[in-house]
Amino acid sequence: MAEKYEVGTVVTGKVTGIQPYGAFVALDENAQGLVHISEITHGYVKDVSEHLKVGDEVKVKVLSVDEEAGKIGLSIRATEEAPERPQTQVKKPVPKKRQAQVKPVSEGNEGFNTLKDKLQEWIEQSQREGLIKK
Secondary structure: OOOOOOOOOEEEEEEEEEEOOEEEEEOOOOOEEEEEHHHOOOOOOOOHHHOOOOOOEEEEEEEEEEOOOOEEEEEOHHHOOOOOOOOOOOOOOOOOOOOOOOOOOOOOOOOOOOHHHHHHHHHHHHHHOOOOOO
16 A cells, blocks of 8 residues: 555545445555445445446545555445435324223133123123213
8 A cells, every 4th residue: 555544534536346245446556445335325225336337436435444454445425424314203102902801710610601691791891981872
């Protein structure tokens, strides 16, 4: 790397190669970095070549520098202002459902009652609670 690039620096480079995982950008004659697909733009990028092509001049921000490996991580997205997110609508609370009253099982009936046995009790209960309109 002929020139030292520091993290946070914004420079202009030229796209030299497109791969499914990102784009290579030449920063100068001796230094090249990678713009990962997730750093190309705000939002989802399915295909890098839909956003960039070889020869494009792009403004990039240096995200990382690994001098030993000779790798520079770049971002185009970091040089752009994030688009405003649409405000989410406030959901109305869902009314709670009424729960049936559970009565303890009395000995002998094992908790089983026929509809006929319970019908009169349910009618009386609904009248007490004002559920049946007269």
